[in-house]
Amino acid sequence: MSVPEPGPAARVVFAGVDWAENNHLGCLIDADGVVIERVTISHDKAGIASLITVLTGAQVSGVGIERGDGPLVSALLTAGLTVFVIAPSQVKALRGRYGSAGNKDDRFDAFVLADVVRTDRRRLTPLIPDQADTSTVRALVRARKDLVGHRIAVANQLRAHLLTVLPAVVGLFAELDAPVSRAFLADFGTQDAVDALTEDHLAAWLRGRRYTRKPAAVLLQRLRAAVPGVTGPAGQALAGITRAYLAALDAVMAQIEALEQQIETALHAHPDAAIFTSLPRAGTVRAARLLAEIGDCRARFPTAAALAGLAGVTPSTRQSGHTRIVAFRWAVDRQLRDAVCDFAGDSRLANPWAAHLYQQARARGKNHNHAVRILARAWLSIIYKCWTTHTPYQPAQHRALQTLLQQDPQPVG
Structure with missing residues (x-):
């Protein structure tokens, strides 16, 4: 009895899309990093539809792109494609991996995006769309x-x-x-x-x-x-x-x-409104900014540290041998960082615990912006807990705040 020979294994394909204002460049590569196809599409309904047809037809395993919003990203997600957002600063740093002189080249960047998905997928987090109200x-x-x-x-x-x-x-x-x-x-x-x-x-x-x-x-x-x-x-x-x-x-x-x-x-129509409006001096616009930039998908941030890292309120640490460098974190979601730091900087005017943390940071020689980031990191641990448990902030259950109030009943700051 003859045994049939196995058919060819399904080809694994990865894609990168270099986003531009008027058109987009796509690059499809195989599991070995060899370019399969390059496409250029216009930034309109027909162009985006044609790109979706190419990507779904090739059954791409993942798509790398430099931004996480806009009609193109919405179309990719709607088509059921797995999308990974790779920040432009990361793409710039990655060009040197391929021996590039570092100059901006849309075709090359599309390839870099695809190849990063191929080689570093385990380090990337898929983009999960928020609900329409968010x-x-x-x-x-x-x-x-x-x-x-x-x-x-x-x-x-x-x-x-x-x-x-x-x-x-x-x-x-x-x-x-x-x-x-x-x-x-x-x-x-x-x-x-x-x-x-x-x-x-x-x-x-x-x-x-x-x-x-x-x-x-x-x-x-x-x-x-x-x-x-x-x-x-x-x-x-x-x-x-x-x-x-x-x-x-x-x-x-x-x-x-x-x-x-x-x-x-x-x-006020959003189900998470009570969480963010309960924060001190959050008001309406500030609470809305926090809600909008953090989003509603709890799976996006497995830990509070992951949220703080994306917000750029934790330092970037690089260590080699006996050398350890702690520096300002640049590759972050700037909209999120701006929203969190804006809230934290103002919260110290209404919350004694926040004022105490800020004053401690200043006493250690930190400038205002650095002290606000330290305070923002502390707040994100609290916000993350409230966010993941769907619970508004309650000062009476904030142990650090209550401990401080018991030590010094007078308002701080």
Whole structure:
């Protein structure tokens, strides 16, 4: 009886996709690292569909890509493909493995991404998609952050303009982009208008804006003592620039407020909202940022240390022989680090335990940013416990906080 010869073993294929704004380059390699196919697709519905067809047809074992969001990644995950996110900084460092001069080359980077999946898959964590409500919160808070950046840029441009045209208004109120500052510039946007102000007129104007922080006499004295700006026809002409900056600032501020309302609605509808809103001084936007950047997939972080490492609040340690180097961690999720450090830095104003940890770090000679990262790492251990057990933060059950309060009943910081 003859025994049939075994058929050819199924070929194992890996892929890498170099993401770009207008098109994407894909590279498929086999188990030996030999290039099987290269594809270039446009960043549109048809192009992404064609890439999915190629990858699923080749039955790729894993896909390496440099970013973990966007329609391309969503399509890869929807198609059931296993996706690994490899940060651009890692790709840059890995180019030297292949004898490259280190220059950016999209075709070569696509190959590097594929080959890293082939050789280092056991060190990589598959990208697990968050639920739709989490993705919605993430999109909202990131859009708000971008608009806040625009607000700061426009406010800085307005400030630079006013230092020449109307210096008296710069620093008159707490913030140049505050509603009272913008209203003042809208009503008194020239040096001539400021010079014509009387105390009674300014007092009436302040009452109309319900401003009570400083009396009219003090504000008027500041206006009179300031360096004079441009008067006459030139001042009137330059006031048009002031109005243009004000209009841009008003528009950005209005959109930020609109997004904040959407964030509040989306956050309160999220099943994890209570966990993050229970944190000290988390508020709405800060709680939403933490929720959005940590996500909702508990399997993504097996330990609190894994979460802290991705957030970049733990140092990077390199050791060779007797040499041990502890340095700032660069290859991190910067959105997550920004959200965690923003929360930690402000939490010390409301939580005695957080204030104590921060002050201890400063006493050891750490600068402010380093001390905040130390505090953020401590907070992430607590947040991770709350997150994995679906339990809001409860100060009464925070042992370190309660121990500190028993030692010193007076608020710290």
